[in-house]
Amino acid sequence: SQTIHQWPATLVQPVGSPLSLECTVEGTSNPNLYWYRQAAGRGLQLLFYSVGIGQISSEVPQNLSASRPQDRQFILSSKKLLLSDSGFYLCAWREEATKLFFGSGTQLSVL
Amino acid sequence: AQSVAQPEDQVNVAEGNPLTVKCTYSVSGNPYLFWYVQYPNRGLQFLLKYITGDNLVKGSYGFEAEFNKSQTSFHLKKPSALVSDSALYFCAVRDGGRGSTLGRLYFGRGTQLTVWP
Numbered sequence: 001s002q003t004i005h006q007w008p009a010t011l012v013q014p015v016g017s018p019l020s021l022e023c024t025v026e027g028t029s030n031p032n033l034y035w036y037r038q039a040a041g042r043g044l045q046l047l048f049y050s051v052g053i054g055q056i057s058s059e060v061p062q063n064l065s066a067s068r069p070q071d072r073q074f075i076l077s078s079k080k081l082l083l084s085d086s087g088f089y090l091c092a093w094r095e096e097a098t099k100l101f102f103g104s105g106t107q108l109s110v111l
Numbered sequence: 112a113q114s115v116a117q118p119e120d121q122v123n124v125a126e127g128n129p130l131t132v133k134c135t136y137s138v139s140g141n142p143y144l145f146w147y148v149q150y151p152n153r154g155l156q157f158l159l160k161y162i163t164g165d166n167l168v169k170g171s172y173g174f175e176a177e178f179n180k181s182q183t184s185f186h187l188k189k190p191s192a193l194v195s196d197s198a199l200y201f202c203a204v205r206d207g208g209r210g211s212t213l214g215r216l217y218f219g220r221g222t223q224l225t226v227w228p
Contacts, residue, residue, distance in 0.1 A: 036218075044155075044201060058199035065160075069145075090154055099145070100216055102154035 002027035006091045006103030013110055019064075019078040021106050023091030026072065031093040034100065035066055035073040038088040050074060086110045113138050113204050117219035124192045127177065127204075132187040132222045134202030136161055141207035144185040148177055150198045161185060172196070192226045201225050 003026045014017060025031050035047040046059045048066035057068050063082050067075045072092060091103040114137045123199045124130045136142055139183075143162055147155040159170025166178045187200060203216040 031135075044218040044219075054211055099160060100155075101157070102147075104154045 004103040010107045021076040023074040034092040036090040042107045113217045117222045121223045130192040134185045136204045141206040145203040147201045194226045
């Protein structure tokens with residue numbers, strides 16, 4: 001069966017430090033992958049999506065970047081974190097034509 | 112452009128009472144609509160979807176949602192609420208009208224449901 005792994009579960013980072021969040025999917029090939037952010041008290045915002053290796057589309061301009069070095073690996077990064085980068089980050093893949101399946105999320109606190 | 116509105120930030124109901132969490136949408140073509148639930152510090156879990164067919168869609172945990180095209184709504188309902196239903200609920204609409212197979216979802220801001228004993 002297909003599963004999605006996201007780590008770490010929680011992360012506390014100082015302002016200006018780098019960031020790397022990893023997401024991997026098992027049990028499927030060539031998935032469409034997504035990074036969402038949920039800021040405190042707000043809804044979900046789509047940050048990036050990828051339809052294949054090396055193919056990244058950004059939905060909003062920001063301090064973050066994404067990469068897809070392997071078919072089932074999706075990485076969210078930043079060179080220098082800002083306070084406004086705090087939030088709950090969710091990785092997802094499209095399980096079927098009409099449904100997303102989400103990872104368990106990473107709670108990022110930038111101090 | 113696709114968008115979803117959840118007009119209520121919070122819904123409070125007593126256990127055993129019926130619950131409704133409201134959602135309205137805007138899409139250029141036929142809508143694909145979804146409800147997801149998020150428990151504290153957890154990822155989102157799929158509840159149900161409407162693609163086509165019957166306007167009343169049944170999903171997980173006894174939830175159902177009613178698609179109303181004329182009112183562009185997709186309200187989530189449950190006949191008898193449980194304390195364990197307390198969570199954050201998201202309505203979403205699919206972007207599928209431009210020939211893309213990507214199908215990314217656009218989410219509402221979420222509604223916090225609290226069921227008290």
